[in-house]
Amino acid sequence: MALTPCIPWEVVVMPMKPKRRPMPPRPPLTVAQILTWADAHQATAGEWPKTAAGVVLGDPSEKWLQIDMALRLGLRGLPAGDSLASLLERERGVHEVEARPRLTEAKICRWAEAHCRQSGAWPDEKSGPVEAAPGEVWQTLNESLRLGLRGLRGDDSLAQLLGRRLGIRSRTTAAPLSVAQVLSWAMDHESRTGRLPDVWSGPVRAVLGETWQKIDDCLRRGRRGLPGGGSLAQLLAERRPASRRR
Numbered sequence: 001m002a003l004t005p006c007i008p009w010e011v012v013v014m015p016m017k018p019k020r021r022p023m024p025p026r027p028p029l030t031v032a033q034i035l036t037w038a039d040a041h042q043a044t045a046g047e048w049p050k051t052a053a054g055v056v057l058g059d060p061s062e063k064w065l066q067i068d069m070a071l072r073l074g075l076r077g078l079p080a081g082d083s084l085a086s087l088l089e090r091e092r093g094v095h096e097v098e099a100r101p102r103l104t105e106a107k108i109c110r111w112a113e114a115h116c117r118q119s120g121a122w123p124d125e126k127s128g129p130v131e132a133a134p135g136e137v138w139q140t141l142n143e144s145l146r147l148g149l150r151g152l153r154g155d156d157s158l159a160q161l162l163g164r165r166l167g168i169r170s171r172t173t174a175a176p177l178s179v180a181q182v183l184s185w186a187m188d189h190e191s192r193t194g195r196l197p198d199v200w201s202g203p204v205r206a207v208l209g210e211t212w213q214k215i216d217d218c219l220r221r222g223r224r225g226l227p228g229g230g231s232l233a234q235l236l237a238e239r240r241p242a243s244r245r246r
Helices: 031-045 064-073 084-092 105-119 138-147 158-166 179-193 212-221 232-239
Strands: 059-063
Touching (some): 031 064, 064 138, 138 158
């Protein structure tokens, strides 16, 4: 009987990928420490901190939004059921430091539509200040949707809201594309801007995370279900409805 030749172990042993180190846990918080940071913020900025105040002046690794969440949820050694506003009112006599108006889904959607008209892309939690609503931040709106604050129902997110109310899909993974879908997006772009998109046209308005440059690359390389060997310009020149060609 013929014996199967042995394969040197160097060939079959694959190098092990280094394990990712887990993120170190956040250090515990105390009410006294939070009040010290709040006092320093008031002395420097002339007003008491709010959840939208950004980083903590006394410790740039901390954010007031994170501290508020820790107070509400009982994280990092703090008791649950509190908030930054309640703490400052109780310990410093600061009334209605977070006198934020109630939110509605319709209002957030209007702000999102204004953001898209101005920037050409739909907002996400990293989009910074809400241009249509001074004092609001997309991250805090997302947290309000998630936790059910300011009159919202909770267990929600900005991406889910835009998908449910406006039909905007969030691309956490690269879903398959079709020529018909690309053409539909291109016609929508032309109806809004007066010109067909090219690789420099930025985000695709209908889909979070999709850009015309990515679509052009897929057409060139034959990825995500699209035919390869072409380009966005070539597709639009060949497949655009004849009635809309100039």
